[in-house]
Amino acid sequence: MSVSILLFKISLLTYFAATVLYLVDIIAKREKAGRAGRWVLVGGFVLHCATLVVRYIETGYTPVSSLHESLSFSAWSLVGIYLLFDLRYRLSVIGAFITPLALVTMIFGGATVTRATQLNPMLKSWWFPVHVTLAFLGNAVFTLAAVVSVMYLIQERMLKSKKFSRLFYQLPSLSTLDQINYKCLSFGFPLMTMGIISGAVWANAAWGGYWRWDPKETWALITWFLYAALLHGRMMAGWRGRRAAIFSIVGFACLLFTFLGVNLFFAGEHSFDSLQGR
Amino acid sequence: MNIIVVGLSHKTAPVEIRERIAFAPTAMERPLHTLVNLPAVTEGIIVSTCNRVELYATSREPEVATAQLRHFLADFHQLDLAELDTHLYEYHGRDAIRHVFRVASSLDSMVIGEPQILGQIKTAYGYASEFKTSGVILNRFLHKAFSVAKRVRTETEIASNAVSVSFAAVELARKIFGTLEDKTVLLIGAGEMCELAARHFINNGVSSVLVTNRTHERAVKLAEEFNGKSILFENFTEILHRVDIVLTSTGAPNYILGAKRVEEVIKQRKRKPMFLIDIAVPRDIDPKVNDIDNAYLYDVDDLQGVVAANLKERHKEAKKAEGIIDQEIDQFYQWLTSLDIVPTIVALRKKFETIRQAELEKTFSNLKDLGKKERKAIEAMSAAIINKALHQPISALKESQNNPAGDTYLEALRTLFDLPAVSSDPEEPEGRS
Known part of the structure; x- marks a missing residue:
């Protein structure tokens, strides 16, 4: 087992511990568990950073090409982005929603471990890591947006129906959730846009054409338009609250399909070898 | 040495009895000295609030001391002991410790978790130490009770949710708006509950208050009181879009605010949320308003429902608190x-x-x-x-x-x-x- 895989597994276990602590916080109302969870998560994140660096040294390329690497990198981005927002908002309830997601991604990543192979020569370009990193960071931010949107909808439902479950007492205010959602959108959209543009530039260098209507590109464009519409609605028409939350969730569903669904249902330049078996 | 509690509370005595054996806070010296001069009593504290009167004492002969304490309560207030006796309870040893810990932690209060009782016991202890009627044991005992109460407060959520209608309104507003600092409240009409709620909102950071009333003078007067602005009743729907929280309690027989108008207002506000609290009976605001996106309408029953749910939550937390108290008693x-x-x-x-x-x-x-x-x-x-x-x-x-x-x-x-x-x-x- 290579060092990077070992580190990966330790990070996975650390994320598991953080998830448990966060869940204990909101289910058993133990604030201390949540605070401990935060530090465990930070520890896991540091380990995960080390995992990526070691993997880079082992393979000689940015570890975002196989399915395993992509999942690992997705979880890393999600945790990183969450911790970044946590600096500002300090809401362990969100952690209780985010950490299980990161954990599940890691578990799938652990199940798809492949030995580092020679990189497809096509991917050997300075643009490749830039494109993928931007795209993944954008994905992570939009994941967070979808999570706070789900929380918003739960909270809004309870306020409207006047029936409160225990979660009500722990969820942040509607305004905070909406604010985080907006912030995610205004960070995520530029990241996604730059991700698409860098991809196009790289495609031009690699294949001699900016846009080839590959299924992944098509779906990325659809998702991009969705988020563009939401951003426009927020800035121009004062969309907020429920409508913005629903939009964020739909956008995220598209994003998920772009990232995973397309690889499962279509063949194209963006597919992972391990899923296609070609 | 044994710790003894003799007393009565809202659970055992009606207010007619409680008011007759209450001790005046301005004259605690005489009763405290009488208490510790009882032959079987070595140390003593008197806790007297509107909901309970209790004597905490230490003695070598708990049986004798208890009888003396009962007599003391009756004699001091010139009451018939036979009449008083049926309302009195007494605790010795572990039970006495448990009782005082529970009282201090507000588990024995009429509204579980209310914070005043701890302050009242601290005051009672203050008198006892001022007049030197508490000694080594009661000093340590009361300090322990205070620290137990603090533990209960921080480790359980016994006091975390509102149990009054007006506080529940503030809490809900926080769930919608987060901070209330830059929010505007409009008071329509002037019921007592409405004013109370407005006061809670102001205490919790609301910055500007508008008041309107069918009788404009009343609005002007109230606005002055709240440091706010009065609005002519005929015009209030015109300024609604500037308002985040509406509190109504007019005597109007029909709705004074319809769903259509609120929908327009929300649009005018660029869909910023609005919280409408209708305390009037019959109601002032069309209940359909609650179906509008970003408008949240609560009437009196809704708020009372929230209060009931919170109380239930407190009772659950009280069970946790009993566990904490059990540990501390042993110690x-x-x-x-x-x-x-x-x-x-x-x-x-x-x-x-x-x-x-x-x-x-x-x-x-x-x-x-x-x-x-x-x-x-x-x-x-x-x-x-x-x-x-x-x-x-x-x-x-x-x-x-x-x-x-x-x-x-x-x-x-x-x-x-x-x-x-x-x-x-x-x-x-x-x-x-």
Whole structure:
């Protein structure tokens, strides 16, 4: 087992511990568990950073090409982005929603471990890591947006129906959730846009054409338009609250399909070898 | 030494009785001194609030002291003891400790978790220490009760959710808006509950208050009171879009605010959320308003529903609090019994030592030709017999302070060896207070 895989597994276990602590916080109302969870998560994140660096040294390329690497990198981005927002908002309830997601991604990543192979020569370009990193960071931010949107909808439902479950007492205010959602959108959209543009530039260098209507590109464009519409609605028409939350969730569903669904249902330049078996 | 509680509360006595045995806070010296001058009582504290009157005391003879405390309550207020007696409860030892811990933690309050009671007990303790009627045991006891109450407050959510309609409104507003700092409240009409709610909103950071009323003078007056602005009743729908929180309680027979108007207002506000609280009966705001996106309408029943749910939550938390109290009782009780055990052991040893010395003297005066060496040997042997014989009972006694049987052992020992009643050691054996 290579060092990077070992580190990966330790990070996975650390994320598991953080998830448990966060869940204990909101289910058993133990604030201390949540605070401990935060530090465990930070520890896991540091380990995960080390995992990526070691993997880079082992393979000689940015570890975002196989399915395993992509999942690992997705979880890393999600945790990183969450911790970044946590600096500002300090809401362990969100952690209780985010950490299980990161954990599940890691578990799938652990199940798809492949030995580092020679990189497809096509991917050997300075643009490749830039494109993928931007795209993944954008994905992570939009994941967070979808999570706070789900929380918003739960909270809004309870306020409207006047029936409160225990979660009500722990969820942040509607305004905070909406604010985080907006912030995610205004960070995520530029990241996604730059991700698409860098991809196009790289495609031009690699294949001699900016846009080839590959299924992944098509779906990325659809998702991009969705988020563009939401951003426009927020800035121009004062969309907020429920409508913005629903939009964020739909956008995220598209994003998920772009990232995973397309690889499962279509063949194209963006597919992972391990899923296609070609 | 035993801790005793005698008293009555809202659970055992109607207000007609409670008001008659309440102690005036301005004149605590006389009752406190009368209390500690009771023959069987050594230390005493009087807690007197509108919901309870309780005496906390320490005594060597709990049965006698309890009777004296009952008489004291009746005599001091010139009441018939027979009438008062049916309302009084009494607790000894562990039960007394549990009772006081529960009262201080607000588990015995009419509204569980209300914070005033702790302050009231602190005040009562303040009087007792001012007039020097509390001593080593009650001082430590009350400080322990305060720290238990604090633990309960921080480790459970017994006091975290609103249990009054007006506070519930503020709490809901926080769930919608987060901070209330830059929010505007509009008061329509002037009911008492409405004013109270407005006051809570202001105390929780709301920055601007608008008031409107069918009688404009009333609006002007109220606006002045709240440092706000009055609005002509005819115009209030025009400024609604500037308002985040609406509080209504007019006597109008029909709705004064319809769903259509609110929908327009929300649009005008760029869909910023609005919280409408309708305390009027019959209602002022069309209930359909709640179906509008970003508008949240609560009427009196809704708010009362929130309060009921919160109360239920508090009762659940109270169970957790009982667990905390159980732990703390053991700790305190151990200290309390150790107060008695140490002096008893000392007295026991002293008794045996006296006997030994007397017998040695007798023996030595009979056997005059004993050498120095022999005398030493006899002395050492007699000391060893006593030590060996007492070793087992003393360790059993020390052991017994961890369980409720401790008191029985002490009693038995004192009776069997005719030990003098011990006075508590003023030095605290444990460091923490």
